[in-house]
Amino acid sequence: MHFTDGKIPEGYITYTRRKVAIIGAGILVLLLLLVVSIAVGAVDIPIRSVVGTLTGMAPDPLYDRIIWNIRLPQALAAIVAGVGLAIAGVGMQSVLRNPLGSPYTLGISHAAAFGAAFSVIVLGTGTMRSSGADAVALNNPYITTIFAFIFCLVATFIIIAISRIRASSPEVMVLAGVAIGSLFTAGTMFLQYFADDVQLAAVVFWTFGDVGRAGWNELIVMTVVVVLAIIYFVMKRWDYNAIDAGDETAKGLGVNVDRERIVGMLVASFVTAIIVAFLGIIGFVGLVCPHMVRRLIGDDHRYLVPGTCVCGALLLLASDTAARLIIAPHILPVAILTAFMGAPIFLYLIIWGRSR
Amino acid sequence: MGAVTVILDINGVSFTYRSSDVLHDVSFDVKPGEVVSILGPNGVGKTTLLRCINAILAPKTGNILVGDDNILSLSRMEVARRIGYVSQQCEKARLTVFDAILLGRRPHMGWSVSDDDLKIVESAIRMLQLENLSLRYTDEMSGGELQKVSIARALVQEPRLLLLDEPTSSLDLKNQIDILSTIRAVVKSHQVSAVMTMHDLNLAIRFSDRFILLKDGTIYEVGGHEIIRPDVIEEVYGLPVYVETVAGHPVVVPNGGK
Numbered sequence: 068m069h070f071t072d073g074k075i076p077e078g079y080i081t082y083t084r085r086k087v088a089i090i091g092a093g094i095l096v097l098l099l100l101l102v103v104s105i106a107v108g109a110v111d112i113p114i115r116s117v118v119g120t121l122t123g124m125a126p127d128p129l130y131d132r133i134i135w136n137i138r139l140p141q142a143l144a145a146i147v148a149g150v151g152l153a154i155a156g157v158g159m160q161s162v163l164r165n166p167l168g169s170p171y172t173l174g175i176s177h178a179a180a181f182g183a184a185f186s187v188i189v190l191g192t193g194t195m196r197s198s199g200a201d202a203v204a205l206n207n208p209y210i211t212t213i214f215a216f217i218f219c220l221v222a223t224f225i226i227i228a229i230s231r232i233r234a235s236s237p238e239v240m241v242l243a244g245v246a247i248g249s250l251f252t253a254g255t256m257f258l259q260y261f262a263d264d265v266q267l268a269a270v271v272f273w274t275f276g277d278v279g280r281a282g283w284n285e286l287i288v289m290t291v292v293v294v295l296a297i298i299y300f301v302m303k304r305w306d307y308n309a310i311d312a313g314d315e316t317a318k319g320l321g322v323n324v325d326r327e328r329i330v331g332m333l334v335a336s337f338v339t340a341i342i343v344a345f346l347g348i349i350g351f352v353g354l355v356c357p358h359m360v361r362r363l364i365g366d367d368h369r370y371l372v373p374g375t376c377v378c379g380a381l382l383l384l385a386s387d388t389a390a391r392l393i394i395a396p397h398i399l400p401v402a403i404l405t406a407f408m409g410a411p412i413f414l415y416l417i418i419w420g421r422s423r
Numbered sequence: 424m425g426a427v428t429v430i431l432d433i434n435g436v437s438f439t440y441r442s443s444d445v446l447h448d449v450s451f452d453v454k455p456g457e458v459v460s461i462l463g464p465n466g467v468g469k470t471t472l473l474r475c476i477n478a479i480l481a482p483k484t485g486n487i488l489v490g491d492d493n494i495l496s497l498s499r500m501e502v503a504r505r506i507g508y509v510s511q512q513c514e515k516a517r518l519t520v521f522d523a524i525l526l527g528r529r530p531h532m533g534w535s536v537s538d539d540d541l542k543i544v545e546s547a548i549r550m551l552q553l554e555n556l557s558l559r560y561t562d563e564m565s566g567g568e569l570q571k572v573s574i575a576r577a578l579v580q581e582p583r584l585l586l587l588d589e590p591t592s593s594l595d596l597k598n599q600i601d602i603l604s605t606i607r608a609v610v611k612s613h614q615v616s617a618v619m620t621m622h623d624l625n626l627a628i629r630f631s632d633r634f635i636l637l638k639d640g641t642i643y644e645v646g647g648h649e650i651i652r653p654d655v656i657e658e659v660y661g662l663p664v665y666v667e668t669v670a671g672h673p674v675v676v677p678n679g680g681k
Contacts, residue, residue: 068581068582068583068609069581070542070543070546073549074545079519082558164514306529308516309529311518312573313512313513314512316510316513319479319503319507319510320529361517366516367517
């Protein structure tokens with residue numbers, strides 16, 4: 068059959084343009100925030116020096132090293148980690164059809180943290196430097212990441228297994244996440260108990276998620292993984308819209324639902340593992356950002372996925388900038404701030420957020 | 424498609440769920456331009472049969488051909504280009520009616536939405552009288568409106584076979600008649616086929632060309648309006664009935680209860 072009598076619907080075209088405009092505006096705000104974030108901190112740098120140095124048009128020798136070695140990598144790490152955690156959250160919510168899905172609420176971040184702690188304490192892949200905000204150095208970040216990922220996978224498979232049991236409601240999934248999270252937290256504590264002072268300090272310090280920890284090398288690895296994940300989830304935008312309409316309908320539309328569910332969870336877990344291994348646990352970004360964007364532009368993954376990326380970057384960069392200013396000249400790890408912001412929103416979603 | 428004589432050909436299909444027989448040796452075919460209703464009591468395997476035809480479930484024995492293709496040898500995407508499936512389960516999302524229907528174009532779509540896709544969706548929206556709801560979110564809609572969206576989505580798939588699982592279960596009287604008339608008109612004008620499960624015998628009788636009567640997981644009778652007789656219906660549903668003609672339409676009136 069073929070319907071040939073249709074017209075292009077003007078109202079719909081206008082409607083989709085509005086969503087593109089919102090995302091575009093978000094990107095503009097992000098760029099402005101990036102400049103502000105680089106400018107503020109223990110040393111205030113004038114905005115024109117920041118712009119001049121970044122664009123290379125008027126480099127300021129006074130601030131050159133602060134900008135390139137400290138502020139810019141930290142700001143970019145916040146953006147990349149924000150995007151990565153947010154996209155992992157939107158992926159998990161979509162494939163599990165669960166509004167409370169995110170790396171943090173499903174216990175996957177905790178599993179990654181356990182894997183990393185195991186690597187640091189048992190295999191000795193991390194050490195303490197003298198002092199300061201970046202006191203922890205992972206002397207073998209790749210092994211640490213691999214272990215974080217392995218334990219992410221363990222948690223992910225438990226989650227997938229539970230989601231396959233019929234009628235696993237959002238509440239059940241989150242309770243399962245609490246169980247998985249506390250199991251791995253207990254495991255981490257067990258390891259800590261037998262660790263020596265230096266290892267213990269490394270692990271404890273490391274669990275405070277902090278974007279100031281990433282150097283250029285870590286940043287490049289995270290960026291590659293996050294960009295690949297963005298490409299993956301953008302490619303799956305129609306499949307996820309179909310899954311939103313119900314598993315059977317999605318199958319009828321040509322979606323291999325079971326495969327998409329597993330691969331989607333694996334991609335989201337891998338992104339989580341990389342970020343947690345390099346930066347520590349940063350909670351709630353993955354849960355909150357998709358919901359903020361769903362409220363604003365709806366569940367259509369064509370716009371939800373890029374919108375969530377922008378939102379995640381904005382949220383984490385803004386939080387990190389704020390964390391640097393709150394108790395200046397001391398720097399607060401950003402995870403503490405996101406937890407303070409995220410917990411009330413999480414409660415709100417549990418109580419009122421029944422429909423996505 | 425002019426030379427096609429049979430759109431769906433089902434041969435000796437049996438399906439077992441947890442070692443109990445759900446379907447046993449089901450065979451029938453469906454020709455272009457036909458609306459076929461699968462009738463039978465609750466739990467007889469009507470939905471299971473639709474799921475087998477759509478390759479969501481794999482039959483234990485037998486084969487199912489759509490056109491010349493064995494359904495089990497096709498990928499999910501290839502199945503979706505041939506068969507539009509309206510499931511009983513319709514989930515809501517913060518997705519507009521237009522986008523929810525546009526989803527039906529997915530099996531035919533490249534990287535982006537074409538003008539042609541938009542026009543086809545617009546046409547289906549008019550066909551099902553959803554114009555006023557086009558930019559509403561589906562999570563703000565009633566069950567009946569959602570059912571119309573599901574049917575529109577299956578239509579824009581432009582399949583040669585429509586499978587409809589209880590397509591009128593949430594619809595009011597007028598919508599039942601409107602939707603089934605639309606489906607029948609599409610089937611006739613485009614020479615495609617529709618297979619639907621129905622509980623409402625009178626609607627089924629009015630809008631179908633042929634009937635598959637299932638009893639105990641197997642075919643009791645296949646045929647046109649001539650098989651809708653009191654003895655057949657009583658045998659299948661276990662309830663005595665009258666079959667009367669009201670205003671030119673045959674009507675099944677149960678003779679039980681009070």
